[in-house]
Amino acid sequence: MNVNLSRRSFLKLAGAGAAATSLGAMGFGAAEAAVAARVRPFKLVTTTETRSICTYCSVACGIIMYSNGDFKAGEQAELVHIEGDADHPTNRGTLCPKGAALKDFIRSETRTTVPRYREPGGTAWREVSWDFALDKIARHIKDDRDANFVETNDAGVTVNRWTTAGFLAASGGTNETGWLTWKTTRALGLLPLDNQARV
Amino acid sequence: MTSLAPEPLTAASNPPTQPLESNLLPTDVRRISATAHVPPPTRQLTEVAKLIDVSKCIGCKACQSACIQWNDTHPEVEENVGIYENPHDLTPDMFTLMRFAEWENPETNELEWLIRKDGCMHCEDPGCLKSCPAPGAIVQYTNGVVDFISENCIGCGYCVKGCPFDVPRIHKTAHVSKKCTLCSDRIAVGQGPACAKACPTQCITFGPKEEMKALAAERVEDLKERGYDNAGLYDPQGVGGTHVMYVLHHADKPSIYSGLPVDPRISPLVEAWKGPAKKLGLMAAGAAFLGSALHGIFAKPNEVSEHEEEEAEELYEDIVHEAPEASGGEAHGPVASGEEAR
Numbered sequence: 001m002n003v004n005l006s007r008r009s010f011l012k013l014a015g016a017g018a019a020a021t022s023l024g025a026m027g028f029g030a031a032e033a034a035v036a037a038r039v040r041p042f043k044l045v046t047t048t049e050t051r052s053i054c055t056y057c058s059v060a061c062g063i064i065m066y067s068n069g070d071f072k073a074g075e076q077a078e079l080v081h082i083e084g085d086a087d088h089p090t091n092r093g094t095l096c097p098k099g100a101a102l103k104d105f106i107r108s109e110t111r112t113t114v115p116r117y118r119e120p121g122g123t124a125w126r127e128v129s130w131d132f133a134l135d136k137i138a139r140h141i142k143d144d145r146d147a148n149f150v151e152t153n154d155a156g157v158t159v160n161r162w163t164t165a166g167f168l169a170a171s172g173g174t175n176e177t178g179w180l181t182w183k184t185t186r187a188l189g190l191l192p193l194d195n196q197a198r199v
Numbered sequence: 200m201t202s203l204a205p206e207p208l209t210a211a212s213n214p215p216t217q218p219l220e221s222n223l224l225p226t227d228v229r230r231i232s233a234t235a236h237v238p239p240p241t242r243q244l245t246e247v248a249k250l251i252d253v254s255k256c257i258g259c260k261a262c263q264s265a266c267i268q269w270n271d272t273h274p275e276v277e278e279n280v281g282i283y284e285n286p287h288d289l290t291p292d293m294f295t296l297m298r299f300a301e302w303e304n305p306e307t308n309e310l311e312w313l314i315r316k317d318g319c320m321h322c323e324d325p326g327c328l329k330s331c332p333a334p335g336a337i338v339q340y341t342n343g344v345v346d347f348i349s350e351n352c353i354g355c356g357y358c359v360k361g362c363p364f365d366v367p368r369i370h371k372t373a374h375v376s377k378k379c380t381l382c383s384d385r386i387a388v389g390q391g392p393a394c395a396k397a398c399p400t401q402c403i404t405f406g407p408k409e410e411m412k413a414l415a416a417e418r419v420e421d422l423k424e425r426g427y428d429n430a431g432l433y434d435p436q437g438v439g440g441t442h443v444m445y446v447l448h449h450a451d452k453p454s455i456y457s458g459l460p461v462d463p464r465i466s467p468l469v470e471a472w473k474g475p476a477k478k479l480g481l482m483a484a485g486a487a488f489l490g491s492a493l494h495g496i497f498a499k500p501n502e503v504s505e506h507e508e509e510e511a512e513e514l515y516e517d518i519v520h521e522a523p524e525a526s527g528g529e530a531h532g533p534v535a536s537g538e539e540a541r
Contacts, residue, residue, distance in 0.1 A: 015491065018484070038225065039346065040384040043271075045218050064213060081268065084397060086213045093211050094399040100264035 047080060054099045058171030058197030061099055062088025065106075079106055141165070141188070149189060166192030206245050206342075210391025210405040223340055223387035230339040232331035244342035248408035249381065249395055251316050252418055252446040253456065254427070255402035258283065258297050258314040262394035262403060266295050269382060269393035291370035294318055294379040295394060298457035315445070315456040316394075316403065319366045319379035321345045323439030326465035327378075329473055330361025336376075343408065343442035346383045349375040363438055363463035381442065411444060418446045437464040 005013070047066040054061040062085035071077035082102045086093030098105075105111070115133035116125040148164040167190050169181045185193050204219040226241045263285075267274060272292035277285065283299040295318035302311045325345045328337040335351040337358065347358075347367070354374035358367045367378045382392035390396075391405035398404075404414060415432040422430035431450025434440050445459070453459040 018488075038348070039221065039223050039387045040380070042214075042219075042221075042384050042388050044214050044216050047216050049216055066216070083214070083265070083268075083393070086211050086396070091399070093213070093396050094401070095261055095265070095397045096399055097259050097261040097264040100261045100268060100397045103268055 044081060048077065051085060053172045053174075054095070054102065055105070055172065056096075056098050058195065059090060060172035060174075061085075061091035061095055063095070063099065063102065079103060082106070145188060160189045161191055162189040163191050165190060166194070169193065169195045171195040171197035204387060205389040207247060207386050207389050207391055208406055210395035210403075212390065212396075214385065214390050215388055219388050221387040222389065223342070223344070223383060227340045227342070228338045229341045230325075230328055231335055232328045232337040233334040240341045242341070244340065246341075246343045246408040247381075247386065247406065247442060248343065248411040249321075249392060249443045250404045250411040250415055250446065251443065252402045252404070252415075253313065253315055254418070254422055254430075254446060254448045255400045256297075256314045256316065257400055257402075258299060258312075259399060260285070260297050261397045261399055262295055262316055263293065263297065265393040265397035266379075267293070269385070270294065270380075289317065289366060289368055289378075291368045291373075291375075291377040294377065300455060300457045302455045313449075313456050315459065317364075317366075317457065319345065319381070319443065320364050320438075321379075321381055321442035322363070323441065324465065326361035326363050326438065326469060327358035327367055327376075328361075329465060330357040330469040332357060340383075342386070344381045344383050344386060345442075346380050347376055347378060349373075349377075352376050361465060361469045363460055363465060408442065415444060415446050419450075422446070422448055433459070435460070435463050437462045 044066050047068055048070045050065045050067065050071075052063050052065055054063050063082055064085045065079060066081040066083075067077040067079045069075040069077040080103075084091050084093040084095040084099070095102075114127050115130060117128045117133065117136070118125045144165050145162050149162045150159055153159050167181070167185045170177070173181070181193070201218045201220045204215075204222040206222060223244075226238075227244055228237065229240055231237050266272075272294070274286050274290055274292040277287060279285075280287070284296060286293050286296070289296050295316055298315050298317050300313040300315070302313055303309070304311050321343055322345065323343065325337070325339060328339060328345060331337045332355060333351055333353045335348055336353065337345065337347055339345045352375040354369055354376060356369050356376070358376050359365070359369065367376045369376050382390070382394075385392060392403075395403040395405040404411065406414075412432065412434070419430045419432060427448040429451040430446070430448050433445035433447050433450060433453060445456075447453060447456065447459075449455060453461050
């Protein structure tokens with residue numbers, strides 16, 4: 001755009017502008033535009049809540065995971081936020097710095113999300129299905145128990161124990177999962193039972 | 200039809216996921232930066248406050264984690280230089296920071312580890328808002344929350360100079376000023392700040408300011424019983440009181456807590472610049488306007504006499520005749536010397 005502006009009219013225009021803004025600043029007229037304040041939109045609206053337990057230590061704090069999309073309804077869910085569960089008796093909504101940063105832990109690109117298998121003597125891990133992994137574990141348990149199960153001790157007393165394998169359970173479980181862990185291992189005769197809380 | 204969100208009472212509750220009508224509206228704004236005429240708010244919200252009991256803090260930084268997660272900021276990973284502060288200072292992506300101070304108590308000769316959660320104090324009389332030249336970039340709500348509206352921010356950094364606590368930080372690439380919002384988005388739906396909810400020792404509590412003062416009084420009494428005779432509440436009146444308060448075991452010496460100001464006030468420079476200097480400037484502008492108007496009316500254009508015209512003609516002739524010789528002589532000089540040099 002070309003504007004033919006002489007030196008004189010440029011000065012006139014600039015003077016008028018300065019005068020107008022000065023008048024505005026002095027309180028004449030509504031030169032100060034009223035700008036509507038607004039807070040950030042609440043980001044958890046219409047998200048799906050999923051209650052869970054923090055994965056880290058044996059305190060087992062209750063957490064609520066907020067996701068876009070309902071996983072149970074068959075939708076692809078995207079985790080957007082995690083915070084402490086105020087209704088949980090262990091932590092009443094509070095979390096430690098690691099627990100408070102769980103979102104980044106879950107969304108981490110290096111997190112293992114599927115079972116991986118490395119053959120005896122093999123050098124590389126390969127991704128396998130859950131069926132493959134569970135069958136493999138069941139096979140090992142059965143073989144080892146068949147080979148090393150002790151029904152009676154030297155004195156002939158029935159002991160029904162299996163001491164060549166151990167079971168490492170999660171410390172963050174509830175009473176119910178603890179009961180199930182106990183029943184499963186003791187039914188097999190398994191004696192070494194521990195969890196990651198005792199480190 | 201969405202229902203109006205309740206006013207926040209505590210941080211220890213689970214946030215709603217159903218749509219609620221915000222309870223922190225543009226009509227609840229009490230002050231706006233660079234704006235003299237703010238329409239009076241239609242209602243008075245309950246004044247809220249965050250109470251930080253320094254004597255209960257274990258320095259775990261859960262508040263920092265929760266702040267990052269809620270506000271979706273991404274502070275850079277920094278180098279460990281042998282101090283506990285991480286990051287080393289408040290940044291545009293880290294609105295709150297645990298500051299660690301080692302202090303030797305001269306009375307007991309014992310080393311005390313004083314850990315203070317630093318961040319915006321949400322002053323009743325905010326220096327940032329007063330010094331801000333961008334209309335609508337900083338607002339104060341009737342519940343005491345001082346919030347930065349990034350859309351209106353010009354990133355000039357005046358708020359940093361205006362803040363008695365040195366809290367705002369300018370984002371290098373976005374060119375906007377950033378600081379703690381007291382989780383205004385959570386408060387708007389009846390929730391407390393993310394840091395206060397996460398705090399595992401409940402050193403950070405949140406609620407109506409009067410309740411927080413009462414809680415602080417209980418804590419101060421308890422600390423005094425334990426031998427901290429100078430325990431007290433830090434709610435500095437130099438800035439009209441704050442909406443983030445501290446319980447200090449040594450309230451007589453706030454500066455030992457990583458330089459907490461003893462009597463914070465808005466810088467006299469800001470007060471002068473936005474007060475008398477602004478009025479003087481406007482008066483000068485008014486006088487200049489009036490003067491030029493009067494000059495335009497009364498002063499006549501300059502008149503040139505015939506004698507002056509003749510003199511000008513002569514001067515012009517002299518210059519035109521002398522010029523070519525003088526310039527020609529000088530022009531040859533440098534070229535010649537240049538050739539000699541080769």
